[in-house]
Amino acid sequence: MVKAVVLGAAGGIGQPLALLLKCNLHITELGLYDIVNTPGVAADLSHISTPAKVEGYLPPDDGLKKTLTGADVVVIPAGVPRKPGMTRDDLFKINAGIVKDLATGIATTAPKAMVLVISNPVNSTVPIVAEVFKKHGVYDPKRIFGVTTLDVVRASTFVADVLGDVRMSKQIVVPVVGGHSGVTIVPLLSQSSHPLPPNLSTSDYQKLVQRVQFGGDEVVKAKDGAGSATLSMAYAGAEFADKVVRAVKGEKGINVPSYVPLAADPAGAAQLTKDLGKELEFFSNTVELGTEGVVRIHPLGPVTDKERELLQTALPELEKNIQTGVNYVAEAYKKAEEDGPARL
Ligand SMILES: NC(=O)C1=CN([C@@H]2O[C@H](COP(=O)(O)OP(=O)(O)OC[C@H]3O[C@@H](n4cnc5c(N)ncnc54)[C@H](O)[C@@H]3O)[C@@H](O)[C@H]2O)C=CC1
Numbered sequence: 113m114v115k116a117v118v119l120g121a122a123g124g125i126g127q128p129l130a131l132l133l134k135c136n137l138h139i140t141e142l143g144l145y146d147i148v149n150t151p152g153v154a155a156d157l158s159h160i161s162t163p164a165k166v167e168g169y170l171p172p173d174d175g176l177k178k179t180l181t182g183a184d185v186v187v188i189p190a191g192v193p194r195k196p197g198m199t200r201d202d203l204f205k206i207n208a209g210i211v212k213d214l215a216t217g218i219a220t221t222a223p224k225a226m227v228l229v230i231s232n233p234v235n236s237t238v239p240i241v242a243e244v245f246k247k248h249g250v251y252d253p254k255r256i257f258g259v260t261t262l263d264v265v266r267a268s269t270f271v272a273d274v275l276g277d278v279r280m281s282k283q284i285v286v287p288v289v290g291g292h293s294g295v296t297i298v299p300l301l302s303q304s305s306h307p308l309p310p311n312l313s314t315s316d317y318q319k320l321v322q323r324v325q326f327g328g329d330e331v332v333k334a335k336d337g338a339g340s341a342t343l344s345m346a347y348a349g350a351e352f353a354d355k356v357v358r359a360v361k362g363e364k365g366i367n368v369p370s371y372v373p374l375a376a377d378p379a380g381a382a383q384l385t386k387d388l389g390k391e392l393e394f395f396s397n398t399v400e401l402g403t404e405g406v407v408r409i410h411p412l413g414p415v416t417d418k419e420r421e422l423l424q425t426a427l428p429e430l431e432k433n434i435q436t437g438v439n440y441v442a443e444a445y446k447k448a449e450e451d452g453p454a455r456l
């Protein structure tokens with residue numbers, strides 16, 4: 113029995129993601145929560161002849177609590193998406209508060225659930241969830257994940273393009289490490305399961321790196337004000353959720369890319385710090401999953417000089433983004449204490 117929950121389930125990502133989770137045969141219960149439209153989305157999905165029992169709730173009458181009760185896996189795509197000209201960091205002002213409130217709901221109702229954060233800016237929203245959990249005394253770094261799967265999906269697709277065989281894209285695995293925005297997205301193309309052509313020019317290599325780093329902008333521009341990636345994100349989110357669900361059910365040896373608290377695996381974190389020459393609290397890398405969440409954070413593996421340069425550019429930006437999330441929660445709690453205890 114596995115209960116999966118989507119918070120922000122009526123949105124551009126939420127609806128197709130809920131559809132894909134309803135089609136996942138490992139999931140027996142699907143809880144949908146949003147500030148609008150979830151009863152309709154749930155009624156619609158409930159007619160699909162797969163096992164998951166679907167329920168949709170809105171904020172009144174303790175809807176968040178009802179949705180989260182008994183949750184094993186919670187996916188969060190709630191929040192506003194980008195418009196052309198915006199960076200993911202521009203979303204922080206609105207999305208930080210949304211994620212903080214939802215994280216509070218999870219910490220109080222389903223503190224043992226695996227939490228999969230999609231809402232941007234992921235580099236800062238994942239630290240927000242971690243800090244809220246710390247405040248509630250239920251922080252387990254092994255159970256909090258930033259969903260960076262779309263970067264890896266894009267890298268596979270774009271490498272297949274360069275190799276001239278799109279039929280191969282599903283088999284191609286390229287580690288993408290760091291974070292989930294612009295220069296913090298670092299594709300380790302030298303570790304691609306399918307090597308790049310040896311005669312690839314420097315400028316074509318740079319274009320490929322740039323395309324992985326700014327793939328999200330391609331979609332934002334094409335949607336021209338109507339939002340950012342939703343369908344490819346739902347695909348990536350469902351792929352990630354499927355792996356987490358299978359790991360929770362006891363399947364062994366499942367490896368996923370994810371932006372995780374490095375406290376999840378102190379030995380792995382120590383190796384990563386050695387590889388990077390810098391200590392960070394969160395970083396995206398391949399992690400092994402088990403029934404209790406992260407079992408192991410993999411080392412970076414051999415990187416080229418060019419990749420090391422990309423990492424050196426990513427790290428200060430990532431560090432700043434992490435601090436923004438941590439500071440936000442500290443300030444919110446300080447303000448709440450000043451205003452009175454019932455505020456959070
Ligand atoms: N991690 C990643 O790779 C990606 C992340 N994203 C991010 O995902 C987020 C959602 O994007 P879309 O689905 O396109 O946006 P959307 O606007 O279509 O949907 C967001 C949904 O969140 C709901 N929502 C707002 N406040 C809420 C609250 N307090 N509680 C519950 N639900 C709430 C809205 O009602 C809406 O249905 C954005 O922040 C976007 O930047 C988007 C693509 C990729």
Ligand SMILES: O=C([O-])CC(=O)C(=O)O
Nearest residue numbers: 194232262328329340341
């Ligand atoms: O670009 C955006 O704002 C949405 C996103 O995170 C992505 O598509 O990778």
